[in-house]
Amino acid sequence: MSLAPFYPKDTTNHVSFCRIAATLKPSGDSNIKVEVWMPVTGWNGKMMGAGDFGWAGHIMYAGLLVALEHGYAAVSTDTGHDESLDNGAFALDHPDKMIDYGYRAAHNMTVYAKQVIQAFYGRPAAHAYWFGCSLGGQMGMTEIQRFPEDYDGAIIGAPANPIVDLNFYQIWPSLLIAQNPARQLGRDKANMLAAAVMAKCDALDGAKDGEIENPLACDFDPATLLCKGADDGKCLTAPQLEFVQMLYAGPVDSKGRKRHTGAAKGTEASFGGYTADSAMGVATALFKYMIFQNPNWDWKTLNIDHDIDYGNAVLKTVNVADNPDLKPFFDRGGKLLMYHGWSDGNSPLTNIEYLDEVKKTVGVEQTEDSMRLFAIPAMGHCSGGSGCDTFDKLAVLDAWKETGKAPEKIIASKIQNGKVIRTHPICAWPMVASYQGSGDLNAAANFACVKK
Structure with missing residues (x-):
């Protein structure tokens, strides 16, 4: 099944x-x-x-x-x-x-x-x-x-x-590391970065609950984590900082065209999974089989200035x-x-x-x-x-x-072991949920949808 x-x-x-x-x-x-x-x-x-x-x-x-x-x-x-x-x-x-x-x-x-x-x-x-x-x-x-x-x-x-732009974006971080291996974060530094972002932006909605309600309101600057001296594992080296900044900004080609949105604040833990050894298989398969029709195509040859436009031309009448x-x-x-x-x-x-x-x-x-x-x-x-x-x-x-x-608001639940352990309002964008200052953080009734 x-x-x-x-x-x-x-x-x-x-x-x-x-x-x-x-x-x-x-x-x-x-x-x-x-x-x-x-x-x-x-x-x-x-x-x-x-x-x-x-x-x-x-x-x-x-x-x-x-x-x-x-x-x-x-x-x-x-x-x-x-x-x-x-x-x-x-x-x-x-x-x-x-x-x-x-x-x-x-x-x-x-x-x-x-x-x-x-x-x-x-x-x-x-x-x-x-x-x-x-x-x-x-x-x-x-x-x-x-x-x-x-x-x-x-x-x-x-x-x-x-479809094409997204699949390029899913390969792109691995491509950046392949171009400069010093950019790779690894799991520990990605988690350190994620914790710093959460500390900065968790309470923007009035509730310190371990979640960022509206990442667009988060103004965390990763440059605050730049190593002042030797890398002690608790800071970002210059190449790593560059990598994080590029992920937030999203891919830009040589003509200055932004080819996909960047990473949202709050997704930093996933940055540690990017390596130069492999790229996302679903994404590489799109270019390999559907766009280039070449089972031997190497994802490390992906070209931002050509391959996105070419892929969109190939798949325009498909998907x-x-x-x-x-x-x-x-x-x-x-x-x-x-x-x-x-x-x-x-x-x-x-x-x-x-x-x-x-x-x-x-x-x-x-x-x-x-x-x-x-x-x-x-x-x-x-x-x-x-x-x-x-x-x-x-x-x-x-x-x-x-x-x-x-619908302007949906009450969503978190279910654990078959039981509802928490509820929260999900607001129709551009409204976002805001804590009203008192009451259980796990109860949707204590939040209201407000203009972001």
């Missing part, structure tokens, strides 16, 4: 359902596996499309189970290839499989599922919602941009987007999904609920910039009626971390769609 961090770990099924498995072949080289699950009783009249993660290659059974437990009929796809292949190796010399993975599988499974659901129940689904994080989030962005009629609402978590013109989706009444953890190495800063671009393109009023971004303090990639990372995303989106009232 394929699991993902954005679905609950309990995958016990309590619902009787009809399971339809099919293989779709929109091209001669296509082999798209799809499963549609439909509750026999208690159907709520709606449908959910379950996004995948990583390089996909499997049916997202955990997502289908979540949908069933909520009363939804649901559909998932392996995106047209088998996960046993090394990351993106399926794309090598298979342009149709690239297209299937990029957008065609998700769209075709949606069309197919709607037909099956109507045949099974004798009526169409009243609403269709997408739910995915990471790759699943990127798949959802592709869906609402290319096929705005497919879904009436989308839950998009930490999308792997913009680039950074178009801020969401008017076709919004005009149909589509609702976009985005969420992203501040402790994710794939920073929410990109989605904050995207939200601003949508407002400029579509207009502030329609965007505020149709789109919400929730940046979650101390949550990792899709879930995890010390922050409150659990809330009923489907229920929030469905209530928004049914009532027309956009």
Whole structure:
């Protein structure tokens, strides 16, 4: 059974359902596996499309189970290839499989599922919602941009987007160390840096709780940690300081173009994992198999001045999904609920910039009626971390769609050993939670959403 961090770990099924498995072949080289699950009783009249993660290659059974437990009929796809292949190796010399993975599988499974659901129940689904994080989030962005009629609402978590720029950014820190090994921090210095940032910015929201509520308000200067003399392990050498400053700033090419947002304050512990020995495998595979079509490509040859633009040109018709013109989706009444953890190495800063671009393109009023971004303090990639990372995303989106009232605040929980140990308000950006000065720091009632 394929699991993902954005679905609950309990995958016990309590619902009787009809399971339809099919293989779709929109091209001669296509082999798209799809499963549609439909509750026999208690159907709520709606449908959910379950996004995948990583390089996909499997049916997202955990997502289908979540949908069933909520009363939804649901559909998932392996995106047209088998996960046993090394990351993106399926794309090598298979342009149709690239297209299937990029957008065609998700769209075709949606069309197919709607037909099956109507045949099974004798009526169409009243609403269709997408739910995915990471790759699943990127798949959802592709869906609402290319096929705005497919879904009436989308839950998009930490999308792997913009796909080429992000994957370059995930390789880039290792590239910097390969160019100058003295830049490498190691785990101990990364943790020392993280502790210094937390000490500076933890209480900015009024609560000293070991979390940074709004990293954009944190003005920590890493230069304060520069070694005054010999390196005693508790300071940053000049090359290490340069490395940290570059990570915060983000990659800039020789023309002065910023190619991706930098690291958010509060993610410093992850800096210690970067080495010159290896780079993130998911990211290197994108360039190796999908962009350059060369299994022998060496990530250390990555060129910021050429390879990002080249990659975007290659994948523009495949899975680039950074178009801020969401008017076709919004005009149909589509609702976009985005969420992203501040402790994710794939920073929410990109989605904050995207939200601003949508407002400029579509207009502030329609965007505020149709789109919400929730940046979650101390949550990792899709879930995890010390922050409150659990809330009923489907229920929030469905209530928004049914009532027309956009969510301004979500009460999220931290669950440990099956028990809620803490609650916290997650505010619609640009609002952030602020402690009201008294009461339990672990209770959401003692915080209010305020303008950042």
